[in-house]
Structures are given as C-alpha cells and as structure tokens.
Amino acid sequence: MVTFCFLVKDIEALKDDLMELKPTYFTGVPRVFERVYESATKAIEEVGPLRKKIFNFLYKHKLGWMKSGYKHSEASPFADLIAFRKVKARLGGRVRLITSGSAPLSTEVEEFLRVASCAFVLQGYGLTETCGLSAHCFPDEMSMMGTVGVPSVYTELRLEEVPEMGYYPLGETARGEVCVRGKTLFSGYHKNPDLTREAIRDGWFHTGDIGELQPNGILKIIDRKKNIFKLSQGEYIAVEYLEKTYCSAPIIEDIWVYGNSFESMLVAVVVPHKESAEKWASLNGQKGSLTELCTLQQLQNHILLELRSLAEKNKLRKFEFIKAVFLDPQPFDIERDLVTPTLKKKRGQLLKHYKVNCSVCVSRRKLCF
Numbered sequence: 001m002v003t004f005c006f007l008v009k010d011i012e013a014l015k016d017d018l019m020e021l022k023p024t025y026f027t028g029v030p031r032v033f034e035r036v037y038e039s040a041t042k043a044i045e046e047v048g049p050l051r052k053k054i055f056n057f058l059y060k061h062k063l064g065w066m067k068s069g070y071k072h073s074e075a076s077p078f079a080d081l082i083a084f085r086k087v088k089a090r091l092g093g094r095v096r097l098i099t100s101g102s103a104p105l106s107t108e109v110e111e112f113l114r115v116a117s118c119a120f121v122l123q124g125y126g127l128t129e130t131c132g133l134s135a136h137c138f139p140d141e142m143s144m145m146g147t148v149g150v151p152s153v154y155t156e157l158r159l160e161e162v163p164e165m166g167y168y169p170l171g172e173t174a175r176g177e178v179c180v181r182g183k184t185l186f187s188g189y190h191k192n193p194d195l196t197r198e199a200i201r202d203g204w205f206h207t208g209d210i211g212e213l214q215p216n217g218i219l220k221i222i223d224r225k226k227n228i229f230k231l232s233q234g235e236y237i238a239v240e241y242l243e244k245t246y247c248s249a250p251i252i253e254d255i256w257v258y259g260n261s262f263e264s265m266l267v268a269v270v271v272p273h274k275e276s277a278e279k280w281a282s283l284n285g286q287k288g289s290l291t292e293l294c295t296l297q298q299l300q301n302h303i304l305l306e307l308r309s310l311a312e313k314n315k316l317r318k319f320e321f322i323k324a325v326f327l328d329p330q331p332f333d334i335e336r337d338l339v340t341p342t343l344k345k346k347r348g349q350l351l352k353h354y355k356v357n358c359s360v361c362v363s364r365r366k367l368c369f
Helices: 011-021 030-046 049-067 077-090 107-116 193-199 239-246 274-283 297-313 347-357 359-364
Strands: 003-005 025-028 097-100 120-127 132-136 155-160 175-182 204-213 219-224 228-230 236-238 252-258 266-272 322-327
Touching: 011 077, 025 030, 030 049, 030 077, 030 097, 030 107, 049 077, 049 107, 077 107, 107 120, 132 155, 155 204, 175 219, 219 239, 236 239, 239 252, 239 297, 252 297, 252 347, 266 274, 266 297, 274 297, 297 322
Parallel strands: 003 025, 025 097, 097 120, 266 322
Antiparallel strands: 120 132, 155 175, 175 204, 204 219, 228 236, 252 266
C-alpha cells in the first residue's frame, strides 16, 4: 500500500505528484480536498454542455443508489466507467481510501469525493492528547457524511455545556464541548501540572472543540471553543465558521477574520486566488502580477462585494459581515509561522505579523483595514 499525506499550495503540483506516485491511500487536511474539488469542478465546467449534462445525470444517479444503501463500487459501475474514471485518474488512478482530518470537511466536498473518486471516503476525529482517533466514520455509510462518526474502541465521549456560545447538551439539539475519557487518553502535559488540571477535570479531557450529537449517536464537529471572541456590542463571533463560509468564494484562496471586544465590526486578511484575480484583472482592464493587483482598491472593493454576497446568501447576521479587507499575495505559510503543519491558523501570530508589517497599523496601533 502506498500512503500519500502532504500539505500543498499548488494544485497543479498536487495533480502531478498524484499522477506520478499513484497512491492507494490518500490522507490530508480539508483544504487539500477542497483544492481537488475546485480543480475537478472547474474541469467539468469547461467541457461541452452535453458532456456536462451527462456527468450531472450520472452523478445524481450514483448518489441516489448510494443513499439507498449500495456500496460505492456497486452503486453504478457504468457511471464509474463513463464519467468518474477521469476524476479517479486525477488522483493517480489507484486510490482506494481517502481520509480527512484536522478540521471539518464540508459536506459538499465529501459527497463529491464519495461519488466521483471511486474510493472510500472517511473523516476521523482525534488529538495528540488522545493518542490517535477518538471517533471515526465507516465506509459506505452515507448517514455519516459530514460527521466524524462514532467513538472508537476504549473511548468515551460526552458533551459539556458552553453557555456563552449558546451550546447545551440537553437542548433541542445536543451541542457542547467535546470531552473524552478512555484508555488512550494521555496522563498529562510534561512538567505542566497547571495546564493538565485545566484540561483534565474529573477524568475527562476537555478538547476545546464544539460538537453536535446527531439523533443516531453520530458526532459532528461544528465549532472551536477557543476561537471565539466578543465584539464591543456584546455579540460572540464563531470565527472558524465564518472563515469556512467566506472561503467558498472562487476569488478567495484563504482568509483570516479578525475582531476584538473594542470594535463593533470584523475585518479580514484575504489571500486572493491567483487565476481568479487575473481573470478579474483582464475583464476590468488591469494588468500586473498578483502582488500588484493586491494593491488595487478596485480589487479590494470587488472582494468585499463577493464577501457581502456570500454573507447574505448564507444568512449571516449583520455583525458577521466583513467591513474591510487587506489583500496579501502570499499564502499563510509555515515559513512565516502563521499556520501549523496541519494548516490551522495561528491567530496570535497572524495578528502580530500583520500589525508589524502594515505601517498604518503600526501608527494607529490597531488593524487599519
């Protein structure tokens, strides 16, 4: 078995590596699979209308049979041969299992991979402190789509209320902080008893993740307790959810949303998608590199309109709208210590970096955009 686990910035490099290595097991973070999904859907949009119509028909046909209980390999072999073998080829042609971790994978992307990749697609949940998986999904179980599955062997899970965020395990929908107990749990942080006492209470490890328990006992991760802040009007912001929502805009490669309790609005640093930004430039009579385009007020205004449109489409509250953006041509990377190896944003480092590197921010002693 060939395993392929990586971080990627360039979708073309990703495609070339997959074609060369031909992995049978493909594991990565959600952003990697989002790039695969974006590449595949872009290719579908570029084919003729008849071929696109056939692909969509076969997609719905296979999805329908999978939801009826058929395994992905038996749902529609004809569709796999006619429509999905090219998607499979983009992943190297031999992938049998795809697993995603470190953050929730969107249902839209997971559904596409389950249907079109011709492979098992699973999500799992675990932390370093739990020594691996605490929950996992099962192959070909469509009811687990968009979730992290059920507790692993020797693991107990429970939800604890988070009143400031409005999450209650005994509410109409069971939501709260995910707590873990079991034989795989760590004994404590090395030479840090205070942090150990804070994290482990009554034998339960408090993960800091917010989970939702489905009626069938399946766990879904919906938020992060530590990544919330309060605006000056007293409203709490679940920033990871907003970033996931706003990042679905085609012109946005990545986004960091910022706010604090001294301000009433949100601002953001946006990394534009290179091809989409260049396409916008050609349609609007602009020229230059991505770095030069990022200095244009017109592009900033265009991206703000895109963000506003997404916010309205997803019925976000007014205080969750982005009021100003700063465009950075460089992606958030490990080299600048802005993200972890699993691409989770280091929010403290991001705040420090952009305050230091923006001269106006330095003069005003706060984020100016």
